[in-house]
Amino acid sequence: MTDEHFGISVVEYMAAGAIQIAHNSAGLKMDIVLDEDGQQAGFLACTVEEYADAMVRIVTMSEMERLEMAAAARRRATRFSEQRFYDDFKAAIHPILTHFSK
Numbered sequence: 001m002t003d004e005h006f007g008i009s010v011v012e013y014m015a016a017g018a019i020q021i022a023h024n025s026a027g028l029k030m031d032i033v034l035d036e037d038g039q040q041a042g043f044l045a046c047t048v049e050e051y052a053d054a055m056v057r058i059v060t061m062s063e064m065e066r067l068e069m070a071a072a073a074r075r076r077a078t079r080f081s082e083q084r085f086y087d088d089f090k091a092a093i094h095p096i097l098t099h100f101s102k
Helices: 008-015 026-032 048-060 063-080 082-100
Strands: 020-023 042-045
Touching: 008 020, 008 026, 008 063, 020 026, 020 048, 042 048, 063 082
Parallel strands: 020 042
Antiparallel strands: none
């Protein structure tokens, strides 16, 4: 979807180890389908040709390449877990709570 702010379905697919082809815009481009530890975690595309090229790339990858990309996708997806959101939110508000509890 063009300009999707957060693609939960993309994150769910990544967590399952699926190789993503997502729209090259908004949150998917900025936050989600990024390299993880130097390893490509999926593909971004805008045009029909770019989507087709990504599909061809996926089906012609070696098994090792697919497994490495799937592993990177899973690692990337952990950044969007409930526990990660909780921990990051807690860390963000801790200074405020500490300040007002004095």
